[in-house]
Amino acid sequence: MNASAPVPAQTTGREAVIRVRDIVVKFGERTVLNHLDLDVFRGEILGFVGTSGGGKSVLTRTILGLVPKTSGTVEVFGENLDDLSERERSALERRWGVLFQQGALFSSLTVKQNIQFPLRENLKLSQRLLDEIAFTKIEMVGLKPDVAEKLPSELSGGMIKRAALARSLALDPEILFLDEPTSGLDPIGAGDFDELIKTLQQTLGLTVFMVTHDLDSLHTVCDRIAALADGKVIAQGTIETMMAATHPWLRAYFHGTRARAVQAAHG
Numbered sequence: 077m078n079a080s081a082p083v084p085a086q087t088t089g090r091e092a093v094i095r096v097r098d099i100v101v102k103f104g105e106r107t108v109l110n111h112l113d114l115d116v117f118r119g120e121i122l123g124f125v126g127t128s129g130g131g132k133s134v135l136t137r138t139i140l141g142l143v144p145k146t147s148g149t150v151e152v153f154g155e156n157l158d159d160l161s162e163r164e165r166s167a168l169e170r171r172w173g174v175l176f177q178q179g180a181l182f183s184s185l186t187v188k189q190n191i192q193f194p195l196r197e198n199l200k201l202s203q204r205l206l207d208e209i210a211f212t213k214i215e216m217v218g219l220k221p222d223v224a225e226k227l228p229s230e231l232s233g234g235m236i237k238r239a240a241l242a243r244s245l246a247l248d249p250e251i252l253f254l255d256e257p258t259s260g261l262d263p264i265g266a267g268d269f270d271e272l273i274k275t276l277q278q279t280l281g282l283t284v285f286m287v288t289h290d291l292d293s294l295h296t297v298c299d300r301i302a303a304l305a306d307g308k309v310i311a312q313g314t315i316e317t318m319m320a321a322t323h324p325w326l327r328a329y330f331h332g333t334r335a336r337a338v339q340a341a342h343g
């Protein structure tokens with residue numbers, strides 16, 4: 077780990093399912109991630125916060141292999157992603173699910189077809205089994221069965237998020253990546269979605285990497301938080317650790333007006 081963000085004692089000895097080491101990502105002259113280290117431990121919900129435009133999505137996309145890095149390593153399930161053959165890489169990718177910020181459902185496909193898309197791409201299953209799985213996932217994310225035949229344009233924002241979540245769960249992943257899952261939802265919808273994430277983590281044993289700005293989510297669902305500023309993880313630990321941190325951005329974020337209101341609400 078870098079000197080500014082030592083791994084807290086309570087996390088040592090746990091299995092890191094994602095291990096990011098010394099990652100540098102540059103776009104032209106601009107360095108977005110600057111020798112960043114991060115661990116995500118099995119079974120936890122890690123909330124990833126940071127300055128706006130600081131590189132949270134870039135880190136997520138780097139872990140997923142969607143952004144080329146200048147240097148550093150990403151290990152997932154103990155495998156260095158750079159060392160994998162194409163076949164090994166596809167097998168590993170089937171073990172994670174991703175929920176992008178806008179849901180990113182295929183607009184011309186029904187919810188059922190969207191959920192079945194990754195299944196068809198990766199497995200050879202009968203239509204009966206495909207339907208059974210789609211309906212299980214729809215139920216799992218708290219949607220009614222009649223949503224199966226609807227197009228994304230016929231759904232509310234909250235339903236689209238749930239449908240996209242159902243698709244990201246199609247292949248029974250062990251890790252779930254969520255990019256600002258509650259953005260665009262009203263507070264009640266956001267609270268319900270947080271609760272759903274927590275329930276899924278507990279019932280499915282998921283490890284969750286969640287980029288968020290939502291202080292309610294950090295308080296209610298995250299086991300641990302990591303904060304990004306100046307291209308590095310500047311602090312990590314529980315919400316109490318974050319609140320005790322002295323970095324100016326962390327102080328502003330965790331002690332601002334909005335933060336005080338949220339703390340009052342969560343006792």
Ligand SMILES: Nc1ncnc2c1ncn2[C@@H]1O[C@H](COP(=O)(O)OP(=O)(O)OP(=O)(O)O)[C@@H](O)[C@H]1O
Pocket residue numbers: 103108126127128129130131132133134135
């Ligand atoms: N493909 C790209 N090419 C060039 N610059 C990029 C690219 N992707 C991201 N960036 C830049 O990298 C920086 C970090 O972007 P990123 O989207 O990761 O920030 P973020 O922390 O997720 O921000 P926010 O909280 O506002 O969503 C931004 O300055 C962005 O413009």
